[in-house]
Amino acid sequence: MAVMIGYIIGVGMFGLPYLVAQSGLLAFFIFIVGLGFVQHLLHLIYANLIVVTRGYHRMPGYVGMYLGRDGKRLVFLAKIIGNYGALLAYIIITGVFLHQLLSPYFGGSEFIYATILFIFEAAVIYFGIGMIARIELFMTGLLLLIIILIAWQGWEMISINNYHIVNWKYLILPYGAVLFALDGNGSLPIVVKLLKRNKKAVKEVVRTGTFLSIIVIIVFTLVIVGISGSSTSQDALTGVRQIFNDGVILFALIFGILTMVTSFFGVAESIRETLWWDYKFNKKLAWAAAVFVPYILYVLGLKSLIDVISFAGAIAGGMSAIMLILVFRKLEKMKNKLVLFKYKPGFVLNYFLITLFICGIIYAIYIFAAR
Helix, strand or coil: CHHHHHHHCCHHHHHHHHHHHHHCHHHHHHHHHHHHHHHHHHHHHHHHHHHHCCCCCCHHHHHHHHHHHHHHHHHHHHHHHHHHHHHHHHHHHHHHHHHHHHHHHHCCCHHHHHHHHHHHHHHHHHHCCHHHHHHHHHHHHHHHHHHHHHHHHHHHHCCHHHCCCCCHHHCCCCHHHHHHHCCCHHHHHHHHHHCCCCHHHHHHHHHHHHHHHHHHHHHHHHHHHHHHHHHCCCCCCHHHCCCCCHHHHHHHHHHHHHHHHHHHHHHHHHHHHHHHHHCCCCHHHHHHHHHHHHHHHHHCCCCCHHHHHHHHHHHHHHHHHHHHHHHHHHHHCCCCCCCCCCCCCCHHHHHHHHHHHHHHHHHHHHHHHHC
16 A cells, blocks of 8 residues: 555645645545546556456556557557656656755756756666665655645644635646546556455555545645645745745655655656567667656756646546556456456446546647647
C-alpha cells in the first residue's frame, strides 16, 4: 500500500489548490470524487490484468497481448506523453522550489536552478541510479509528514471567505490535473509482484491505496486554498510562505525537491529502459531521448505546471484509460479472467467512461491549441 500511495502523492497534487481557487469547490469535489471512483476502477482493471497474465511487463506489453500491435502502440504513445509530461512537471516545480530555497542567498532565476538540477539528474541516470532511486518511498513518507504538519499548523489560519462554490467559466478546468494526480497505475506491477499475485491482498491494496491518497490530496488542497485563497500559487507552497513559519516551509521545500528528484529518476529510467529494451534504441540514445526531450520542452517555454499536468492527465490518462476499458471488455469474454471483480461494471458504464475520456482528450487539445 505504501508503494501505491507514494506513487500517487506527487507533483500532480501541488497544482490542484491553484485550480480549485480558480474553479471553486463544486468542480473540485465533482472531479475528485467522480474521477476517484473511476481511477479506482482503472487501478482494479490493471491490477487484475497483471494478476492473470504470465510474466511481468509494462502496460504497453500487457495491452498488446490482448488488443494486438495497434493497442500496444497507442498505450506506448499514451505512456510517453504522460511520462514526458511528468518529467517536465518535475523540472518546473523543482526549479521553483530550489529558487525559493537558494535565491535569497545566491540570486538567480528559476530557469538556472532547474537547469542545474536537471544536469545532476541526467548525469545520475547516465551512470546508473543505484541506491538513490531506492529512497523514493522514504522521501515520499517524509513529504506526507510535512503535509500533515502543514494541515495541523494551518488549520486555524483557514478563512471560510477564501472558498467559493463555483466559477462556471472554469468549471471543467481541474479535470486533466485531477486525472493526472490520481493516477497510480505505474505502481501496480511492483505492488502485484510484492504481493505474489495474492488476489485478496492486491484488491485491498488497490482500494485502500487509492482512497487514502484521495483523502490526503483533499486535505492538502482545502488547507492551502483556505489559507491563501485567490493568492494561491501554481505550486501551492510559495503562496503560503509568508503565513507559515520558515521551518515548516523550509522542510516542505527540501522534501518536495528530494521527492520530485527521485521521482524524476524513476520515470526517466522507465522511459530509457522501454526505448532500450523494447524498441531496440542504442543505450546512449535511449538515455538522451529519456532525459532531454522534457528539458527541451522546458527551454522552449513550457513552464506552466498547471498546463502541463492538465494536458498530460487528459491526453495520456484518457488514452490509457480507454485501452484498459477495452481490455476489460476482452477479459469479460474469457473464462476465469476477472478475478478481482465481484460486481462487473456494465456495458453502459464502460462506454460512458470511454465517451468521457474522448471528450476530455478533445477538450485538452482544444485548450492547448487555443493558447
